[in-house]
Amino acid sequence: MTKTNVSRRGALIGLGAAGLAAPHIASAQANGTTWKIQTSHTGGIGLQTFKDWCATIQEKTGGELSFQPFGANDVVGDFQLYDAVKNGVLDAVNPFTIYAQGIIPAATFMTSYPLGLRNPHEFDVFYFGLGGLEIARELYAAQGMHFVGPVHHGPNIIHSKVPIRTIDDFRGLKMRMPGGMVAEVFSEIGAETTVLPGSEIFPALEKGTIDAADYVGPAVNYALGFSQVTDYISMGPPGFMSLYQPVDLMDITVGQPSWDALSDEMKQFVEMETQWYSAHHHAEIQKADQEAWAKFEADGTEVTRLSQDDVELMTEVAVPIWFDYANRDPNAARIFKIQLDYMMSGSLGYVTEEQIEGLTLNL
Numbered sequence: 001m002t003k004t005n006v007s008r009r010g011a012l013i014g015l016g017a018a019g020l021a022a023p024h025i026a027s028a029q030a031n032g033t034t035w036k037i038q039t040s041h042t043g044g045i046g047l048q049t050f051k052d053w054c055a056t057i058q059e060k061t062g063g064e065l066s067f068q069p070f071g072a073n074d075v076v077g078d079f080q081l082y083d084a085v086k087n088g089v090l091d092a093v094n095p096f097t098i099y100a101q102g103i104i105p106a107a108t109f110m111t112s113y114p115l116g117l118r119n120p121h122e123f124d125v126f127y128f129g130l131g132g133l134e135i136a137r138e139l140y141a142a143q144g145m146h147f148v149g150p151v152h153h154g155p156n157i158i159h160s161k162v163p164i165r166t167i168d169d170f171r172g173l174k175m176r177m178p179g180g181m182v183a184e185v186f187s188e189i190g191a192e193t194t195v196l197p198g199s200e201i202f203p204a205l206e207k208g209t210i211d212a213a214d215y216v217g218p219a220v221n222y223a224l225g226f227s228q229v230t231d232y233i234s235m236g237p238p239g240f241m242s243l244y245q246p247v248d249l250m251d252i253t254v255g256q257p258s259w260d261a262l263s264d265e266m267k268q269f270v271e272m273e274t275q276w277y278s279a280h281h282h283a284e285i286q287k288a289d290q291e292a293w294a295k296f297e298a299d300g301t302e303v304t305r306l307s308q309d310d311v312e313l314m315t316e317v318a319v320p321i322w323f324d325y326a327n328r329d330p331n332a333a334r335i336f337k338i339q340l341d342y343m344m345s346g347s348l349g350y351v352t353e354e355q356i357e358g359l360t361l362n363l
Helices: 003-018 044-060 078-086 097-102 105-109 120-129 132-141 180-188 198-207 218-223 256-260 264-298 308-326 330-344
Strands: 033-039 065-070 092-094 145-154 157-160 174-177 192-195 212-215 232-235 248-255 302-305
Touching: 033 044, 044 065, 044 218, 044 264, 065 264, 078 092, 078 097, 078 145, 078 248, 097 105, 097 180, 097 248, 105 132, 105 308, 105 330, 120 132, 120 145, 120 330, 132 145, 132 330, 145 256, 145 264, 157 218, 174 180, 180 192, 180 308, 198 212, 218 264, 248 256, 248 264, 308 330
Parallel strands: 033 065, 033 092, 174 192, 174 212, 232 302
Antiparallel strands: 092 248, 145 248, 157 212, 157 232
């Protein structure tokens, strides 16, 4: 590699880590590459942060790469994002990772699940320290896609028309859930669950098709108008906002042909940018959440919290379901074993030998 290339590569990496926009860090390309990239964000701070980030890419790369951003449903529906990437309709996507479970069963464990890993840094340890990123890329490559990296969002919360003060109050509720393991846990405790994309939650609540809905955090949900169609927000005990999806994850996924067309230097730049975007995206949303709580209060929304006893009861329900989902797919079992060992370690201690007694993994 020439001295010029070394300098250029260093600039790209440094800007990816710091997320600073600076012109002319790469040779301007007369015919630079533009990626069409769609997010699952429907509005609010999430969509704005995504679009703001996309707008910085052209300047950071001196025109070699640009991102043309689209919001949810602008090009395709949320549940068609992966097909759109595989078919070349979109170059890249920023979806909620749980949506991938339809084509990659192991994706159930690539984002948070009920009572599993509970803090963003724990997923960073899984992805960047315990081999999760390599496994994710292997599984996505088999589908003709490249998994660039995870993007932190925040805990999901539940909006409802009736108060939820114990897990018994979920019985009989018609609830929107993202499907998969989360929906199964709530079905087990008596809820009637249905799967809807984020863009269809407000009208379903407004019409009374559903009584309650899980979605992301306060800021995004307030912007979507949820306080207009519900009176309550249900969360876990203090310090544990969400029992069922405490660390909602998104990601950046790219179609394999679009990824392969990049230079090695630009691939590394996109990887570093994704890590910076994850931290920035998470912080911006949490900042906006602090402002949103006051707005919900002004609208008369009441926050209810489950108890530590409810945590223990839901854990009893969740643990066997973890194993059931892990044993449905060899790669799911492979990922879950890494996380289970971590959760049972001295670092976390979320799971005990007694809780998994009699349960086995098909590895």
